[in-house]
Amino acid sequence: MTTRSRFSARLDLENGRVDMSHGAGGRAMAQLIDELFKQALDNEWLSQGNDQALFSVPPGRLVMSTDAHVVSPLFFPGGDIGSLAVHGTINDVAMSGARPLHLAASFVLEEGFPLADLARIVASLAQAAREAGVAIVTGDTKVVERGKGDGVFITTTGIGVVPEGIAISGDRARPGDVILINGHIGDHGIAILSQRENLGFETVIQSDSAALHGLIADMIAAVPDIHCLRDPTRGGLATTLNELAQQSGVGMRIRETDIPVREAVSAACELLGLDPAYVANEGKLVAICPADRAETLLATMRAHPLGAQAAIIGEVVEDPLGFVQMQTRFGGERLLDWLAGEQLPRIC
Amino acid sequence: MTTRSRFSARLDLENGRVDMSHGAGGRAMAQLIDELFKQALDNEWLSQGNDQALFSVPPGRLVMSTDAHVVSPLFFPGGDIGSLAVHGTINDVAMSGARPLHLAASFVLEEGFPLADLARIVASLAQAAREAGVAIVTGDTKVVERGKGDGVFITTTGIGVVPEGIAISGDRARPGDVILINGHIGDHGIAILSQRENLGFETVIQSDSAALHGLIADMIAAVPDIHCLRDPTRGGLATTLNELAQQSGVGMRIRETDIPVREAVSAACELLGLDPAYVANEGKLVAICPADRAETLLATMRAHPLGAQAAIIGEVVEDPLGFVQMQTRFGGERLLDWLAGEQLPRIC
Amino acid sequence: MCLAIPARVTHVTRIDPAIDTAVVDLGGVSREVSIALVPEVEVGDYVLVHVGYALNRISEEEAQETLKLMAEMTRLLDEEMGNADAVAKPA
Amino acid sequence: MCLAIPARVTHVTRIDPAIDTAVVDLGGVSREVSIALVPEVEVGDYVLVHVGYALNRISEEEAQETLKLMAEMTRLLDEEMGNADAVAKPA
Amino acid sequence: MKYIDEFRDQRLARQLAAAIAAEVDPARQYRLMEFCGGHTHAIFRYGVQQLMPPNLRFVHGPGCPVCVLPMARLDQAMAMTREHGVTLCTYGDLMRVPASGRQTLLKAKAAGADVRMIYSTQDVLRIARDEPERQVVFMAIGFETTTPPTAVAILQARAEGLKNLSFLCNHVLTPPALRAILSLAGPDGVRLDGILGPSHVSTVIGTRPYEFVPNQFGIPVVIAGFEPLDVMQSALMLVRQINDGRREVENQYSRAVGEVGNTRALELMARVFVTRPSFEWRGLGFLPESALALADDYADLDAERRFPVRVETSHEIKGCECPAILRGLKEPTECKLFGTVCTPDNPMGACMVSSEGACAAYWSHRTHMPSSGRN
Amino acid sequence: MKYIDEFRDQRLARQLAAAIAAEVDPARQYRLMEFCGGHTHAIFRYGVQQLMPPNLRFVHGPGCPVCVLPMARLDQAMAMTREHGVTLCTYGDLMRVPASGRQTLLKAKAAGADVRMIYSTQDVLRIARDEPERQVVFMAIGFETTTPPTAVAILQARAEGLKNLSFLCNHVLTPPALRAILSLAGPDGVRLDGILGPSHVSTVIGTRPYEFVPNQFGIPVVIAGFEPLDVMQSALMLVRQINDGRREVENQYSRAVGEVGNTRALELMARVFVTRPSFEWRGLGFLPESALALADDYADLDAERRFPVRVETSHEIKGCECPAILRGLKEPTECKLFGTVCTPDNPMGACMVSSEGACAAYWSHRTHMPSSGRN
Ligand code: SF4
Ligand code: SF4
Ligand SMILES: [Mg+2]
Ligand SMILES: [Mg+2]
Ligand SMILES: [Mg+2]
Ligand SMILES: [Mg+2]
Ligand SMILES: [Mg+2]
Ligand SMILES: [Mg+2]
Ligand SMILES: [Mg+2]
Ligand SMILES: [Mg+2]
Ligand SMILES: [Mg+2]
Ligand SMILES: [Mg+2]
Numbered sequence A, B: 001m002t003t004r005s006r007f008s009a010r011l012d013l014e015n016g017r018v019d020m021s022h023g024a025g026g027r028a029m030a031q032l033i034d035e036l037f038k039q040a041l042d043n044e045w046l047s048q049g050n051d052q053a054l055f056s057v058p059p060g061r062l063v064m065s066t067d068a069h070v071v072s073p074l075f076f077p078g079g080d081i082g083s084l085a086v087h088g089t090i091n092d093v094a095m096s097g098a099r100p101l102h103l104a105a106s107f108v109l110e111e112g113f114p115l116a117d118l119a120r121i122v123a124s125l126a127q128a129a130r131e132a133g134v135a136i137v138t139g140d141t142k143v144v145e146r147g148k149g150d151g152v153f154i155t156t157t158g159i160g161v162v163p164e165g166i167a168i169s170g171d172r173a174r175p176g177d178v179i180l181i182n183g184h185i186g187d188h189g190i191a192i193l194s195q196r197e198n199l200g201f202e203t204v205i206q207s208d209s210a211a212l213h214g215l216i217a218d219m220i221a222a223v224p225d226i227h228c229l230r231d232p233t234r235g236g237l238a239t240t241l242n243e244l245a246q247q248s249g250v251g252m253r254i255r256e257t258d259i260p261v262r263e264a265v266s267a268a269c270e271l272l273g274l275d276p277a278y279v280a281n282e283g284k285l286v287a288i289c290p291a292d293r294a295e296t297l298l299a300t301m302r303a304h305p306l307g308a309q310a311a312i313i314g315e316v317v318e319d320p321l322g323f324v325q326m327q328t329r330f331g332g333e334r335l336l337d338w339l340a341g342e343q344l345p346r347i348c
Numbered sequence C, D: 001m002c003l004a005i006p007a008r009v010t011h012v013t014r015i016d017p018a019i020d021t022a023v024v025d026l027g028g029v030s031r032e033v034s035i036a037l038v039p040e041v042e043v044g045d046y047v048l049v050h051v052g053y054a055l056n057r058i059s060e061e062e063a064q065e066t067l068k069l070m071a072e073m074t075r076l077l078d079e080e081m082g083n084a085d086a087v088a089k090p091a
Numbered sequence E, F: 001m002k003y004i005d006e007f008r009d010q011r012l013a014r015q016l017a018a019a020i021a022a023e024v025d026p027a028r029q030y031r032l033m034e035f036c037g038g039h040t041h042a043i044f045r046y047g048v049q050q051l052m053p054p055n056l057r058f059v060h061g062p063g064c065p066v067c068v069l070p071m072a073r074l075d076q077a078m079a080m081t082r083e084h085g086v087t088l089c090t091y092g093d094l095m096r097v098p099a100s101g102r103q104t105l106l107k108a109k110a111a112g113a114d115v116r117m118i119y120s121t122q123d124v125l126r127i128a129r130d131e132p133e134r135q136v137v138f139m140a141i142g143f144e145t146t147t148p149p150t151a152v153a154i155l156q157a158r159a160e161g162l163k164n165l166s167f168l169c170n171h172v173l174t175p176p177a178l179r180a181i182l183s184l185a186g187p188d189g190v191r192l193d194g195i196l197g198p199s200h201v202s203t204v205i206g207t208r209p210y211e212f213v214p215n216q217f218g219i220p221v222v223i224a225g226f227e228p229l230d231v232m233q234s235a236l237m238l239v240r241q242i243n244d245g246r247r248e249v250e251n252q253y254s255r256a257v258g259e260v261g262n263t264r265a266l267e268l269m270a271r272v273f274v275t276r277p278s279f280e281w282r283g284l285g286f287l288p289e290s291a292l293a294l295a296d297d298y299a300d301l302d303a304e305r306r307f308p309v310r311v312e313t314s315h316e317i318k319g320c321e322c323p324a325i326l327r328g329l330k331e332p333t334e335c336k337l338f339g340t341v342c343t344p345d346n347p348m349g350a351c352m353v354s355s356e357g358a359c360a361a362y363w364s365h366r367t368h369m370p371s372s373g374r375n
Helices: A027-041 A044-048 A081-094 A115-132 A187-193 A213-222 A236-248 A263-272 A291-302 B027-041 B044-048 B081-094 B115-132 B187-193 B213-222 B236-248 B263-272 B291-302 C060-081 D060-081 E010-023 E037-045 E071-084 E105-110 E121-130 E147-160 E174-183 E199-205 E212-217 E228-244 E263-272 E296-301 E322-326 E358-364 F010-023 F037-045 F071-084 F105-110 F121-130 F147-160 F174-183 F199-205 F212-217 F228-244 F263-272 F296-301 F322-326 F358-364
Strands: A053-056 A061-069 A099-110 A135-144 A152-162 A178-181 A228-230 A251-255 A286-289 A311-317 A324-327 A333-335 B053-056 B061-069 B099-110 B135-144 B152-162 B178-181 B228-230 B251-255 B286-289 B311-317 B324-327 B333-335 C005-013 C021-026 C029-034 C046-050 C053-057 D005-013 D021-026 D029-034 D046-050 D053-057 E030-036 E056-063 E087-091 E115-118 E136-142 E165-171 E194-198 E221-224 E249-251 E273-275 E278-281 E285-288 E292-294 F030-036 F056-063 F087-091 F115-118 F136-142 F165-171 F194-198 F221-224 F249-251 F273-275 F278-281 F285-288 F292-294
Touching (some): A027 A044, A044 A053, A053 A135, A061 A081, A081 A152, A081 A213, A099 A115, A115 A152, A135 B152, A152 B061, A152 B152, A187 A263, A228 A236, A263 D021, B027 B044, B027 B135, B044 B135, B081 B099, B081 B115, B081 B152, B081 B213, B099 B213, B178 B291, B187 B263, B213 B291, B228 B236, B263 C021, B286 B291, B333 E358, C021 C046, C029 C046, C053 E199, C060 E010, D029 D046, D029 D053, D053 F147, D060 F010, E010 E228, E030 E037, E030 E174, E030 E228, E037 E056, E056 E322, E071 E087, E071 E105, E071 E136, E087 E121, E105 E115, E147 E263, E165 E292, E165 E296, E194 E199, E199 E221, F030 F199, F056 F174, F056 F194, F071 F165, F115 F121, F121 F136, F121 F165, F147 F263, F147 F296, F165 F292, F199 F221, F263 F273
Parallel strands (some): A251 A324, B099 B135, E136 E165, E221 E249, F030 F056, F087 F115, F136 F165, F194 F221, F221 F249
Antiparallel strands (some): A053 B061, A061 B053, A178 A286, A251 A311, A324 A333, B178 B311, B324 B333, C005 C021, C046 C053, D005 D021, E278 E285, F278 F285
């Protein structure tokens, strides 16, 4: 029996809206899942129609990671919540050195959300997953009353397999290690902010949202002994460096002049009184590796389209206090502290 | 370095509230995670502080399942959103016959949510996970502005391993198979509704929320050839039977008199004009097995505390239209259709 | 729409006939109802509950009478068939 | 709090001096600002932008003068040291 | 549950079925109209029709207040939310009923209207008290059963001086509708041998208002309770009247219904409502003296006066046979849209929405419908 | 970025540093107060202090409008949200500043107050227009730099006849504060050799209002831009004045500042504001003629008059040395709470909140603080 025959009228993907019946578990929900989700995400696991996906995994250690995506606005230059939800979780999986295998996606929809927008988001999610070579193998949809949500929240959870011999973890940074980044920082956060009507600025900056597992695969092929990988998302580069320093019980010394920042990002930060080091990224990674492998790693990164602007930005040092210090353009030093309070609202 | 020393003042778990800084990725978020989440969930994976959990899995096929939990109210007789988020996903994993291994948990918090309530929910989540023998190995926390959420949403994603020789799937029901349920239906939905101030009724009914993997392990040990297992959550028993009938391309005949329903659930349904067959459950499963194994399966279920009231409720029949029919108390027949529209708001 | 259910009055609160309420019980489920339409109800009465209001009292005697009548209507038959479990063949 | 940034005026919209606005550009980022405080600005001017308002025009000549003065203040030294890249030892 | 379980007894049901089978005259047809959707629901819910002999057929009447509400009244309520920004409160039954342009209150709510599903008029009063900044309109709907709770709320709103609550009255009266159906003669008319009277209505208005049915139309009536045994016993009582050639109003539901009804409820209704000269019923057209409006003394609480809106003439969905079905002239399965375009998930007519609507009842029962094209 | 990058040039910075090193007299101390938090921020952001010779020290002044706002004014604003349900708009800088009882606007917002962070007074006007049902209060704060945009908004609100917008004025004036600091003699006073004047303030008021500093106190002033080279050049200019024995107001920031300031801005300010006889500054106490209030002509737009609230006398956190720090008498590291109880995540005093506050600046710099107990 085809799914279509079960419903008397097709979903109105042009003018329809999510209503409470789409989350009640009955036929309206089944129709939403069949005509919108399954159609766009089309894979063997989803079409089985079970509440869980079954699959075999290659031998090895697994990783699992989850992220709720609550970005506002839902659509932004360079992506939308759909592609972001795929990239965000793939990256967290890949930062262990793992090859991402599968994703699960849970949607919380707000009553009244236009089905056309939902279809656009799901199409974008599907495309991002296809491009990344992972499947959304299982999912869930809930509907909350108007005023109890914000259009769409998407939680994705990913699993992946870590190749033999790889041991990447935030606690492995050692004094003497070198710190690299794969390109310009702050693009995602500034792209999101540029869509805030009340900030009222315009720029050509696009989100850097991207799936980094391909780049990472190249990197670990060239330098299996990468110590740490992490994507500097919320809280930006500064916060990620602090996390790693704290986890590893080391300090860091970063050179401001070596951090790639686009002029428009700098300019937007000047205008808003922000520091690019605290602005979110969605297609960036911080890598830490032994000093003698740094040039090889840098060359490998630069050879990949997502690492063309890669740079060595600093070194790991001994410091029981776990401080991240930055050499300013002037040769002075300042602390690159954790983000205090909130810098930017709702960026991932 | 202990996590405590990083923060100058401890979280105010008595009178504090979630504010936007708790989701901004900076130190306030790190503190929330350290002092509330990690402390309650305490396991080797979380304390590593990576954005993903790394673990080895025993050989076999894996399953993965995800559910967003948006129940309102957050606390209800017999549970809360924390325990529900554990049980709901463990059950979806276990319904494949799998042994649940690990969970991931993503929180979407509304600005202003009392930290005391959050701590209570996380404690309940932790306890439910401990009791079920699974760990919350990775997680995520986002904060949305007041009016963009509803206190707390929790998305959990679980993985599990399916033993050799088990092939449980919604498409395996065959004419002649027998349909069983592990106990009284409708308890969860009625327990939730009894908390709605505007419905204004009171009852001693408690949610049946429970993790069913232990029961299922016993069931597959006794009857490895179980064809289908599914938890009748949103949409209730009626909707679950329709899903299974449609997936398997069969019909079903159910006997109303054989379905266990508590008197208070029947009474509440009479008062509200609801049908218990459409009311949600969170600790129930529908099992379908070959007729000659049904008595063994029933006996096994009844021997488990979560199956003491188990019953055979009907049979699978041939029907290309996939109708679920019910023999009424009167010997008449009626269709037990999919839930149309919305029966109950926000029950899981 | 005209769903109305008999329930037993377990508690009556009288302040002003226009806003008096009772608590009724049905199979272990209790709820408050307005008794503005049946101010005379007493604890122990059964009332017909509709959209949160007690619509009317139910008469125990009349109910018994109705059931007796049913039994009578079918007695003849019962005897004829000699077997209470005989199932009428559905149409 | 007194954060103010120089930006180039790329567009001026004049309707009423009290509510006139300009678009300014800073390194590829543009935003609208009120010119209620500097109604005389022209396209091409640089203005100091503070909380969405142009506060003042920036004088190209004065800026050059300041830079020239800086160069002079350090010229002597430059020559003395014979090497522009010499780093002053931080305190 | 007392007064419920006894009237759902399976053994007694079989015996009543056997008694009916034994008493019907095989040579004649018994066409019994259950006026009320509550009966329709019970008949399908418990499979009562299948327990009847083949020559006894239940004919579904217009007795579902949701089904007979004309689209224009829903359009009007939605226009109030749009044009006046009111908070519209109503019973859940109405949420999915199609209005003009495939709109429903559920969709209007999704699109931003403040529509609240309530369970009791006491909830409406609470909302109005709690949100004094909102103008709250209660869309009152229902037969005489549901009218007294509205009357109580109106009086309470007046007594409390609530300035932000008003009532959009759609209460209709059952006797005029029954009269209209019986008055349709000739090819438009339906041949009926007996009527199962709406007993919950009669708890309020008593049995007397139905005397005109035997007197003027020569058709017997039994005021029938809503439990399945009530329906069956009432059917047997009608069979006996028919067989005996009697034409009376009998009262099967004597445990809750008397000759005169609830005089206090009637008195409250008389105080706040007046009869409208004419009111449209979906399927039946405009019927004289068939609905209530707020009396002039309560004009200030009348939403129609407080929030005037213009509503276009509405047109029922083409092909929907609700009108003929509500008059007992057709069965849902004779509608071309039934089960194909029109299902409970996508109802085209109101009869497919309410669980008391004939189409919805047939749909739930469709495995056994000999005339359904889908079987 | 023109007018920015040139003034951050690293080579020039080194040369300026060398020049300063060469010109200072090793036998004397140069204590230069940067009045303004913007300078404090630049000094730390670019590591300027570290480029200076050891006998030249920057002393941080009270020039952060956030830091000098007394708790009672925040308490007052929060009371307006609580007691009058107003929508409170303010610049982001204020969101995390501690008020009485460890409250902040951020926490008040989390607890349900309608607090909005805005970027421009134009946003406030937009909110008031878009939400006519809300009473919108703009909590205006800032030195003379930030005052004209408030004046424009007040005039625009009046011109548009906005009935739901009012202004809670906390604008303060820099010259009286500077005078207060310099007036403190004896053990309470701070010895200063020169002043870096607040140049963005001077874009509005010009350089003349600072003439009293050399004239009455015999201390040289340089109005200094905020880029690091501006600060360094100004330091050098002060060193030269000191070495030469000159006491003048010099203007380093001539590209945007003249002697008389922005006359149009001054005219708008004069139209809508009057000087308060006295106003409390955190750390400095009540200073005469040091703040602005709405003029009587604009009384209807004055939130203090529209939404009267009673506010208890507030007490600063015990142990917080903000008062002494704001007067230049102590360094943050001399505060016992610094870095232990008080951090940017849990600020005890306003100086730890604003990125222009001396404590926050020291915190960000703590790896190199010789006097910090934490190092
Ligand atoms: S099936 Fe649908 S369209 Fe046909 S009469 Fe019934 S409600 Fe109308
Ligand atoms: S460190 Fe904190 S407590 Fe100490 S003076 Fe600074 S702001 Fe006040
Ligand atoms: Mg993650
Ligand atoms: Mg992530
Ligand atoms: Mg990450
Ligand atoms: Mg699910
Ligand atoms: Mg919203
Ligand atoms: Mg699931
Ligand atoms: Mg589930
Ligand atoms: Mg399930
Ligand atoms: Mg995360
Ligand atoms: Mg909310």
